Each structure stands twice: as C-alpha cells, then as structure tokens.
Amino acid sequence: MADAERLTELGLGVADAGAGPEAVLQLGTPLHNPLAQRPIPSGVFAFAEGRLIPLEPPELVGLPPLSLEGVRSRSELEQQLAGAFHAHLVALQRRSSELRALGFSSQVDPETLELVARIEDPPFRFLLGGDKRGQVRVVGAARSDEPPVANIGEPFDLSEFPNRAGLLAHLRALFSPEAGSTGSATEVPVARPIDYRELLEHFGNRAWVPAAAAIDVVVTLRARGTTYRFAATRVGDRTFRALLAGPTGKVWADQFQLEEFLGVSEVVAAALGIPASEVELLSSLEER
Numbered sequence: 001m002a003d004a005e006r007l008t009e010l011g012l013g014v015a016d017a018g019a020g021p022e023a024v025l026q027l028g029t030p031l032h033n034p035l036a037q038r039p040i041p042s043g044v045f046a047f048a049e050g051r052l053i054p055l056e057p058p059e060l061v062g063l064p065p066l067s068l069e070g071v072r073s074r075s076e077l078e079q080q081l082a083g084a085f086h087a088h089l090v091a092l093q094r095r096s097s098e099l100r101a102l103g104f105s106s107q108v109d110p111e112t113l114e115l116v117a118r119i120e121d122p123p124f125r126f127l128l129g130g131d132k133r134g135q136v137r138v139v140g141a142a143r144s145d146e147p148p149v150a151n152i153g154e155p156f157d158l159s160e161f162p163n164r165a166g167l168l169a170h171l172r173a174l175f176s177p178e179a180g181s182t183g184s185a186t187e188v189p190v191a192r193p194i195d196y197r198e199l200l201e202h203f204g205n206r207a208w209v210p211a212a213a214a215i216d217v218v219v220t221l222r223a224r225g226t227t228y229r230f231a232a233t234r235v236g237d238r239t240f241r242a243l244l245a246g247p248t249g250k251v252w253a254d255q256f257q258l259e260e261f262l263g264v265s266e267v268v269a270a271a272l273g274i275p276a277s278e279v280e281l282l283s284s285l286e287e288r
Contacts, residue, residue, distance in 0.1 A: 035110035
C-alpha cells in the first residue's frame with residue numbers, strides 16, 4: 001500500500017489499524033512534558049490525506065497535523081512536531097499570564113497539557129478551555145440553576161480583551177445575547193451540543209451518514225465517584241477509535257467496528273474492572 005510505503009521510507013513504524021495505517025514516530029530527541037516531568041519519546045499518528053494526525057500520547061493530541069508535503073526525512077517530521085509542541089507550551093504560558101492579568105486563575109492538566117479556567121460572574125458560570133493552537137473558547141456555561149450548555153461561540157484570542165470587564169461582557173453576550181443587546185456587543189447565537197436523540201427525532205431512523213463524513217461521539221460518565229470522558233471518532237467506514245480518560249489521563253484506548261461495540265457502560269466497566277451497574281452516564285456538562 002502506497003501510504004504505508006511512504007511512511008516506512010521516512011523511517012516511521014507502520015501498523016494496519018483496520019481503517020488505514022497508523023504510524024509511530026520515534027523521536028531522536030524526546031519532547032518533554034514540563035508539568036508531569038516526563039519525556040515523550042514517540043507519537044502515534046493516524047494518516048489521512050497526506051497528513052499525520054496525533055492520536056497518542058495525550059500531550060500531542062490536538063496539535064496541528066503534520067504535513068508530509070515536501071518532507072524527505074523523519075527528522076523533518078520531528079522538527080514539525082517539536083515546533084508545534086513548543087509553540088503550544090509558549091501559548092500556555094501566555095494564556096495563563098493573560099488570564100492572571102485579567103484577575104482569573106487557570107489550571108493546566110499535566111497529562112494533556114490543556115488549559116482550563118473557571119470564571120464566576122453571578123449569575124453566570126463559565127468554563128474556558130484553551131486548544132493546542134493558541135486559542136480559547138467557552139466549553140461550558142450556566143446561569144443560576146439552569147442546565148449548563150456546552151461549546152458556545154467560536155474560539156477567540158484572549159489578547160483581544162485588554163481588561164476584565166471586556167472579557168466578561170463578551171462571555172455574557174455569547175451565553176445570553178439579550179444581555180448585550182442594549183450596548184455595542186454583537187449578538188451571538190448560543191451553540192449547544194446535539195443530543196443524538198434529537199437527530200432521530202428530527203430526521204427519523206431512516207437517515208444515514210455518508211461513509212466519508214466525520215463522526216465524533218463524547219459521553220461523560222461517573223464511576224465510583226470519579227468522572228471520566230469517553231470519546232470515539234470514526235477513522236474510516238464503520239471503524240471507530242475510542243479513548244477513555246480520567247483525572248490522571250488516559251485509562252483505555254482501542255479500535256472497534258461499530259457492529260461489535262457492546263455499549264459505553266459495558267466497555268467502560270470492562271476497562272475499569274467494575275460492574276456495568278456502577279457506571280453512571282451523565283448529561284452534557286453535568287460533571288462540572
């Protein structure tokens with residue numbers, strides 16, 4: 001297969017993952033996770049459309065894909081990866097400093113190197129998340145005792161807001177457009193995740209998804225007092241790659257055919273070594 005041959009020629013280890021090749025890039029100079037104080041000696045990537053998409057370890061997931069265009073050696077790929085990784089570390093420091101200057105505290109997950117900041121602005125609560133491309137978005141928001149909503153608005157650059165009041169006004173306008181309607185703030189519709197039951201309700205059970213369309217499934221759950229997140233992404237046809245992560249990072253990862261999947265509760269229970277009855281599926285941002 002041509003893709004696998006190209007990757008092999010560049011010095012990557014290649015394995016057939018069932019929906020296309022997965023490549024392992026061994027790093028001549030390991031990257032370093034400064035928070036967990038551990039080296040990153042290699043990365044696992046999915047290969048699609050001439051790009052390597054980071055799959056493992058968690059520190060690399062979410063970084064921009066590596067382009068193979070014009071690449072002639074493994075060292076060039078290593079340079080791309082190192083550049084993206086170090087740019088992300090610099091962005092983490094910058095975003096943390098910007099939030100601190102605005103009077104907000106933030107945290108960085110030492111396993112995934114992802115930034116989060118919880119902002120209290122009564123009656124609102126906001127959860128900001130930083131991606132690995134230098135931007136921030138509202139990943140969760142709630143007003144008083146109302147149910148929370150997730151993923152509001154588009155990603156933005158914190159440097160656009162020189163003061164605390166400006167950022168809070170922006171967040172309120174995203175969550176509640178009418179709150180900013182009397183001023184100059186632009187009304188932004190609230191974005192909410194789509195429950196799959198809504199798809200069935202509106203499109204019916206005869207609707208189908210094209211073979212090449214992306215499918216991402218996220219389920220938040222709680223087991224024995226600990227919150228976990230199960231995420232599955234279609235990597236080809238009816239093949240999905242899934243990951244279970246908890247407070248300390250990745251717990252389990254595997255690839256499966258849709259027809260063979262037993263269910264989230266069953267798979268999570270098996271991964272954790274507990275009965276399925278102890279797995280509680282949560283709604284949206286209930287765990288926040």
